[in-house]
Amino acid sequence: MRLFIGNKAYSSWSLRGWLACKLSGLPFEEVVVPLYNEEWEKRREGDEFAPSSGKVPILWDEDAVVWDSLAIIEYLNDKTGGTRFWPEDMAARAMARSMAAEMHSSFQALRRNHSMNVRQVYPAQEPEPEVMHEIGRIMELWAQARARHGGEGEFLFGEFGAVDIMFAPVVTRFVTYSLPVARFAPPYMNAVLQHPFMQDWIASAQEEDWVIEKFEMAPA
Secondary structure, eight states: OEEEEOOTTTOHHHHHHHHHHHHHTOOOEEEEOOTTSHHHHHHTTSGGGGGGTTOSOEEEETTEEEESHHHHHHHHHHHTTTOSSSOSSHHHHHHHHHHHHHHHHOOHHHHHHSOOOTTOOOOOOOOOHHHHHHHHHHHHHHHHHIIIIITTSSBTTBSOOHHHHHHHHHHHHHHHTTOOOOTTHHHHHHHHHHSHHHHHHHHHHHHOOOOOGGGSOOOO
8 A cells, every 4th residue: 555645744634644644553655745835736737636726635455546645544544444543442433433424524624723733832822712612522422432431541532443444634723822721631642642543643744854834933
């Protein structure tokens, strides 16, 4: 398999696709393509990006091609026998899939005002009201998952899985922008950040030479 991703410092969707490939346990080659430079504009017109219209991540598995992080999770879930990504319990699995779908389609204010940048930590500033509303919803989702299905594990549904993958870039945003979270949240956030896969990603991001200025600015 070959996974095309963007800059590790900034590309939240790439992080999700990469974590999914890591969790699958299957061998894959990662191809990092720097975003928003002249080479990227030319490279995204190539055949490897045609199915996704130039968007990353995109996963090639021989003749099969999958783009969009949630689709990559589901493809790899099928490929690995359905045992690595979602909870075994049907009720927990239903909730996990709902949470992943909501993360996939929602929280636009948080995305717009606080882009991912795992190399920075900015001083706390009062978030916009719409961002605070979305943070409240995320805290509600996390609390429900932990209370109903977290068990003795560190993650939302006990073991690290698809939902934690979907929320991993959110965890980095909360840290980068020193955003306010509920008192129960830091242990979960720390578990995500200290996961070996996340540690590998963050370490690689620190080594990148690319700087995209629009992603290096703290909120006004």
